[in-house]
Amino acid sequence: MNARILTVDDSASIRLTTRVALSNAGYAITEAVDGMDGLSKLKGGQFDLVVTDLNMPNMDGLTMIRELRKIPSCMGVPVIFLTTESDNELKQQAKSAGATGWLTKPFDPESLVKIVKKVLGR
Template identity: 85%
Template structure:
């Protein structure tokens, strides 16, 4: 059974690249355009992994993770930040909010698949 991954990013090109990379690796991908859209899709679906940007309109990635972690069904779902940010303080905030890992843009597609396989165990 293939894992269901939600990608959350306001950049259409990043969503496309992420979707193509992950679907080619055999994963099912659903896209969201910002944290609010992502949170709504999370509430309506079953996801095994969330990959989110940090800086987005309507709701940023940190806020989305904090809200996600309040939902019992998603307390153990891994969340990877995929962002241009590399600040150590932001990384600490992300970890405190419940992020599992951090990947900096631009990203190597093979590395994204490697990380997805690692956190999903498949």
């Protein structure tokens, strides 16, 4: 069975690039446009991984992670940040919130696939 990945980003072009890279690698992709949309989709479905932006309207990625970690079915779901931010303090906050990895934009789609495979073990 293909891993199910939720991508959360307010940029349509980043969602497209991410979807193409991951779906071409055989993953099933669901998209969300911000943290609130992502959290709603997480509550309504089962995902093997979340790839999220940090800076988004309505709900940022850090807040979304903190909220998803309160959902019993999402506690063990790995989260990768895909963001323009590279500040070490933000990375530490993300790790404390429950993030598994961090990839800085602009990103190489092959690097994203490599990180996803490593995190998922497939």
